[in-house]
Amino acid sequence: MEPAIYVEDLWKRYVLLHSRPRRIKDAVLGKILRRHTPREEVWAVKGISLQVLPGQALGMIGPNGSGKSTILGVLSGVLRPTRGEVCVRERVCTLLEAGAGFHPDLTGLENIQLTGSLLGMSRREVTARLPQILEFADAQEFIDTAVRTYSTGMFARLAFSTVVHMDPDVLLLDEILAVGDEEFHEQCYRRLREMRQRGCAVIFVSHIMEQIRRICDSVVWLGEGRIVAEGPTEEIIQRYTAG
Amino acid sequence: MLEALKEIWSYRQLLYDLTARELKVRYRRSFLGFLWSLITPLYQIVIMTVVVKYIWGHTEPNYSVKFLCALVPWALFQTSVTGACPIILKYRQMVKRIWMPSQMLPLAAVGSNLIHFLLSMVILFAVFVAVPVAFHETFFFLIVLSAILVVMISGLAMLFAALHTAYQDTEYIITNLVQAFYFLTPVMYPASWVHNEQWRYLYLFNPMATICEGFRGVLMRHEVPLPGLLRPEQVVMPEHLLTTTIFALLCFGVGLWYFARQRWQFPEIV
Numbered sequence: 095m096e097p098a099i100y101v102e103d104l105w106k107r108y109v110l111l112h113s114r115p116r117r118i119k120d121a122v123l124g125k126i127l128r129r130h131t132p133r134e135e136v137w138a139v140k141g142i143s144l145q146v147l148p149g150q151a152l153g154m155i156g157p158n159g160s161g162k163s164t165i166l167g168v169l170s171g172v173l174r175p176t177r178g179e180v181c182v183r184e185r186v187c188t189l190l191e192a193g194a195g196f197h198p199d200l201t202g203l204e205n206i207q208l209t210g211s212l213l214g215m216s217r218r219e220v221t222a223r224l225p226q227i228l229e230f231a232d233a234q235e236f237i238d239t240a241v242r243t244y245s246t247g248m249f250a251r252l253a254f255s256t257v258v259h260m261d262p263d264v265l266l267l268d269e270i271l272a273v274g275d276e277e278f279h280e281q282c283y284r285r286l287r288e289m290r291q292r293g294c295a296v297i298f299v300s301h302i303m304e305q306i307r308r309i310c311d312s313v314v315w316l317g318e319g320r321i322v323a324e325g326p327t328e329e330i331i332q333r334y335t336a337g
Numbered sequence: 338m339l340e341a342l343k344e345i346w347s348y349r350q351l352l353y354d355l356t357a358r359e360l361k362v363r364y365r366r367s368f369l370g371f372l373w374s375l376i377t378p379l380y381q382i383v384i385m386t387v388v389v390k391y392i393w394g395h396t397e398p399n400y401s402v403k404f405l406c407a408l409v410p411w412a413l414f415q416t417s418v419t420g421a422c423p424i425i426l427k428y429r430q431m432v433k434r435i436w437m438p439s440q441m442l443p444l445a446a447v448g449s450n451l452i453h454f455l456l457s458m459v460i461l462f463a464v465f466v467a468v469p470v471a472f473h474e475t476f477f478f479l480i481v482l483s484a485i486l487v488v489m490i491s492g493l494a495m496l497f498a499a500l501h502t503a504y505q506d507t508e509y510i511i512t513n514l515v516q517a518f519y520f521l522t523p524v525m526y527p528a529s530w531v532h533n534e535q536w537r538y539l540y541l542f543n544p545m546a547t548i549c550e551g552f553r554g555v556l557m558r559h560e561v562p563l564p565g566l567l568r569p570e571q572v573v574m575p576e577h578l579l580t581t582t583i584f585a586l587l588c589f590g591v592g593l594w595y596f597a598r599q600r601w602q603f604p605e606i607v
Contacts, residue, residue: 108605109605111606115504116503116504116505117504117505117506118500118504118506118507118510119506121504167604170435170436171436172433172434172435172436172604173604173605174601174602186436188434188435188436190434190435195431195434195435197358197430197431199362200358204354204358207354208351208354208358210350211348211350211351211353211354212351212435212436212437214347214348214350214351215350216350217350
């Protein structure tokens with residue numbers, strides 16, 4: 095089977111912001127005076143390879159700064175890899191901790207529509223999915239109020255419900271279950287199981303091992319931009335928590 | 338280039354959504370918001386009319402209306418070009434975290450100003466009904482002039498938005514350049530105030546001069562700068578229109594190209 099996510103020897107370098115010219119004045123003067131300010135660089139990801147098949151769920155664990163978010167950024171197309179090959183199936187949906195892509199001043203409905211437009215969907219396609227999204231998030235009454243007035247739990251519910259109903263082939267989830275109650279979490283686990291049965295590949299990033307256990311069938315453990323270990327969920331989690 | 342145009346077309350719903358969002362913020366969801374935004378041009382016209390008529394003692398007939406004719410396209414130019422600069426930074430929360438065709442952001446800045454422009458045109462025609470000036474078939478040529486203007490500022494908007502995201506003094510430079518061009522363009526005075534005829538001919542090669550005097554020419558003198566339709570006292574000539582059209586297409590091409598070249602690094606630098 096062809097993988098939904100295929101990453102081969104991925105490297106990602108950041109140029110630190112303070113070491114590059116930030117004004118036209120500085121850029122021009124730098125050229126004229128031949129001032130060479132050395133660029134300060136950081137390698138966030140150093141040679142990662144991974145594959146996720148359709149219907150598979152891969153967990154990513156590791157301390158802060160180990161490259162998890164950078165990898166998700168590359169997979170979602172936000173960041174360009176410095177080196178390496180990345181192949182991801184069309185319609186990738188990304189859900190980051192704060193429900194990124196949701197604009198606080200827009201209403202729930204407008205945010206759902208905007209999410210659809212960002213995926214290149216027409217208004218009609220989005221409207222057809224609206225009842226399911228609202229039912230899942232249980233948000234009918236809040237739909238016309240700005241999302242900044244939502245409670246954290248409500249916000250997370252609507253954000254999750256929106257992306258899972260857009261028929262993604264690949265779902266990238268970063269710390270999304272840090273908020274919300276047990277019931278909502280159970281609802282999410284159920285929904286993710288359904289999605290995987292339909293062939294959706296999932297990458298799930300979390301610091302909470304219990305959630306990784308519930309969702310993922312394999313795990314990669316990252317440290318300082320490299321893979322420390324990978325394999326079946328239980329085995330890797332035990333090694334990770336032990337050391 | 339074709340690829341880039343196709344991408345814009347396939348995300349037209351997004352363009353519509355972002356434009357609507359910009360307008361909502363601007364007018365705060367009320368038509369009164371639009372009326373409020375007319376205060377700046379209105380007071381500009383009143384002040385200049387007082388200055389020209391009573392301080393300089395100039396006897397230009399219908400001065401306020403002539404000013405208004407050129408101010409409408411100029412306002413579209415100015416607000417779009419300066420408004421596009423900070424737009425990527427304004428949406429940094431989105432640009433940083435999720436994939437999006439970010440060229441839609443400067444285009445949406447143009448889009449929201451275009452809606453404002455169309456509403457202003459309604460006001461302009463209302464003034465003409467009040468003055469009273471009969472409707473003339475040359476008025477349709479305003480559509481051509483507006484289209485050229487929109488192509489030009491869309492290109493400039495993409496170019497300046499990309500530049501400002503990387504170099505954060507762009508907005509100051511552009512604001513000052515636009516201000517300088519405001520005086521070098523026949524906005525608050527008609528091109529006939531440039532006395533030397535040869536100078537005036539050269540002066541009208543400034544693309545915004547072609548557009549602004551073009552608007553005024555169509556509305557006040559029923560003058561269309563197309564070969565075969567020229568009038569004896571024609572101000573804007575076909576060659577002005579031709580160079581302006583070429584300039585507009587060039588702006589669009591350069592803007593599209595430069596934005597596409599730069600946009601991958603936006604998430605890392607905003």
